[in-house]
Amino acid sequence: MSTPLQQAIEIIGVKKPTRGIAIVADRCGVSYQAARKWFNAGRLPRTEWTGETRYAEIIEAATDGQITRQQLLSTPARSESATPPGTVVIPVVTPERRAEERRDHERRDDERRDAERRGSRGRASK
Template sequence: MNPIKHVIDVLGGRTKVATLLGMSYQAVKKMEARGVLPRTEYTGETSYAKTLASNSNGAFTDEWLLNNASPKKSVA
């Protein structure tokens, strides 16, 4: 399962996610293709997981997203 695809589906598409995160549609598409959050999420430079989780109406938590969309994990 690709956790980023799951998040995009729950939140209503790439455009919605891009707007929430203040990034381009293309950046979200690349993040989805990789299935992981950017490195900056794990170095404390961004807080995308928290933003996405707070807009998910409880569908997932930021902890779940951080654990499942880590660049160190492979996407099945």
């Protein structure tokens, strides 16, 4: 079963994926290797969902609307089991998690400073 991106690349390449990959790479301004990586993964890069790029719009235009931007972006994220062996998965740190880690760090710093003050007072009185 092929994904909307793979279908789009086949449409663009007139049933020849390697040709479609080359055309997509050229129109999107990326290397052939990058476009091949998208084809093999069956999805566009993360930057498409964060709004940093507009590859889906370019590909939709290249297929004359046969595959829409919405279809290209409906491809689900890869599951953990689909991660190739040896791949390092970096977890996403949410702003809430970052704030929690900052509070924990500040609390540990405060506790360390308090312990140092108590220790220096005890030595001064002897």
